[in-house]
Amino acid sequence: MxxxxxxxxxxxxxxxxxxxxxxxxxxxxxxxxxxxxxxxxxxxxxxxxxxxxxxxxxxxxxxxxxxxxxxxxxxxxxxxxxxxxxxxxxxxxxxxxxxxxxxxxxxxxxxxxxxxxxxxxxxxxxxxxxxxxxxxxxxxxxxxxxxxxxxxxxxxxxxxxxxxxxxxxxxxxxxxxxxxxxxxxxxxxxxxxxxxxxxxxxTKGMIPKCDILYLQQPFIYDSKKLACFEDTQTKSISKICNICKDKKLYIKIHPRTPKSYSIPSKVLKVNGTDIFEASISSDINDTVLITLFSTAAFTPFMFWGYTPKIILLYQIANQSINSSRLNKFIKKFKIVYSRYGGRIYEPNNWNQLEKYLKVL
The missing domain is CATH 3.40.50 (Rossmann fold)
Incomplete structure (x- = not known):
């Protein structure tokens, strides 16, 4: 047994x-x-x-x-x-x-x-x-x-x-x-x-087909010490809305995030209670996933083998807070991911992020 x-x-x-x-x-x-x-x-x-x-x-x-x-x-x-x-x-x-x-x-x-x-x-x-x-x-x-x-x-x-x-x-x-x-x-x-x-x-439904899917994280609801990450998250969502006006943008709200969480009106919201990994199909390969360092960015590949483009924003927030193990993991992940055609971008600053967004 x-x-x-x-x-x-x-x-x-x-x-x-x-x-x-x-x-x-x-x-x-x-x-x-x-x-x-x-x-x-x-x-x-x-x-x-x-x-x-x-x-x-x-x-x-x-x-x-x-x-x-x-x-x-x-x-x-x-x-x-x-x-x-x-x-x-x-x-x-x-x-x-x-x-x-x-x-x-x-x-x-x-x-x-x-x-x-x-x-x-x-x-x-x-x-x-x-x-x-x-x-x-x-x-x-x-x-x-x-x-x-x-x-x-x-x-x-x-x-x-x-x-x-x-x-x-x-x-x-x-x-x-x-x-x-x-x-x-x-x-x-x-x-x-x-x-x-x-x-x-x-599932209640599949993740809608979209150009960009932002994977939100509940930083300030988990700890006040993570406020710098929350600031980066809020600012990045605003920048994406301004730069990618012609793109279909959804945000996946984390299950621990309260319903009162505010997002720009032009962003479409995906229900936070549906499990992400069970709500995706091969359409995710045509979507760009953006997040600071949500686990959900890695699991489409690790669970299903899908290879969407990923933009990780954690380095913009505050490099002194970054985990050396997280950096090691991402370095390893990029090597394996690239073997299957996957691509990951890690902007160090806002200018780099804007450049990535303009060529999507």
Whole structure:
């Protein structure tokens, strides 16, 4: 038996791909703690015949996202783990368990109960987007409050059982000294059945065909320390509107961004709750993606193999804040991307950006 634990829609997308491709003809139990908008609808779709054909069992844990009870429920489970999860750990012999990064105490508890009954189980983390490539060492680093709980209940020994990292592009992982890297196969672009399956489970509609798609990020809503990035984002959207007046411009709002977020009237908005990776088609190859450093700019290639032009703006914001790992990742990504015909532009200043925009 293979176990997979997810919290986000992107995790679910990758988990379904794993089940359809890498673990085809193997039994998989999916554990979901849905930390996303529209979770009821998506969970209902999973619990229908669609999901039953994919997974041996689908187990929903803590489906109170959006309420105060969500955080309370999660903390309670640090001390009293989910009974239905423990029962399945006893009932089945797991050969693999993949935890898509979320709360590391929960990761420790899964390892505790699975290893108790499945002594040879391999534990690994799943592809979480850009974080898996540049911040993977944090997957075994507890926060201060988590560390206090872990020391009290001796959970850290179980967290150290996670030795493997499953990613779409192992060659792009930066400064890895901790994990055995395993490749997740890309979905087959010729497999229309898989595309239709993803649409049925996740999407309300496809990303409209457009010339430019701006991938917005919720900087000031995540931290006041990121204000310089927010300033760059706001200014860049304004410049694009002024320079690319004859282009069809859409902005993809990040799911964590409040509905009150203001954008220029001439920019068309794409719903923030739809998952980007499940809402794109080969039309994305004719679109220019612009963002500071949103994971969504890389995933059309990393998940599907599409190669849209990408303009990254992070260097304009404040070079002193840039992560050396992010720079290493982008350098690696550009090499791989170019092999498949993809192109990335990284303007250092506003003048360079204006030059790029004028020749689009």
């Amino acid at each position: 293979i176990g997979i634990y997810c919290t986000t829609i992107y995790h679910l997308l990758v988990a379904i791909s794993l089940t359809q491709n890498d673990f085809k003809n193997q039994e998989v139990i999916l554990f979901v703690s849905p930390h996303f908008v529209d979770n009821k609808k998506i969970i209902n779709n999973l619990n229908s015949n669609i999901g039953k054909k994919l997974f041996k069992k689908i187990v929903i844990l803590n489906d109170y996202f959006g309420t105060k009870r969500y955080a309370i429920e999660r903390k309670i489970r640090f001390f009293f783990f989910y009974r239905k999860a423990i029962d399945l750990c006893k009932k089945y012999t797991f050969k693999k368990f993949i935890f898509f990064p979320g709360n590391l105490i929960i990761a420790s508890l899964f390892a505790k109960y699975i290893s108790k009954y499945s002594h040879d189980c391999e534990f690994g983390f799943g592809d979480d987007g850009l974080a898996s490539y540049i911040n993977h060492d944090e997957y075994t680093m507890l926060s201060e409050s988590q560390n206090q709980i872990s020391n009290l209940l001796n959970y850290n020994q179980y967290l150290q059982m996670y030795k493997t990292l499953y990613v779409m592009e192992p060659d792009l992982v930066v400064d890895n000294k901790k994990f055995i890297l395993k490749h997740i196969n890309h979905p087959d672009l010729k497999n229309n059945g898989f595309k239709e399956l993803i649409k049925k489970i996740f």
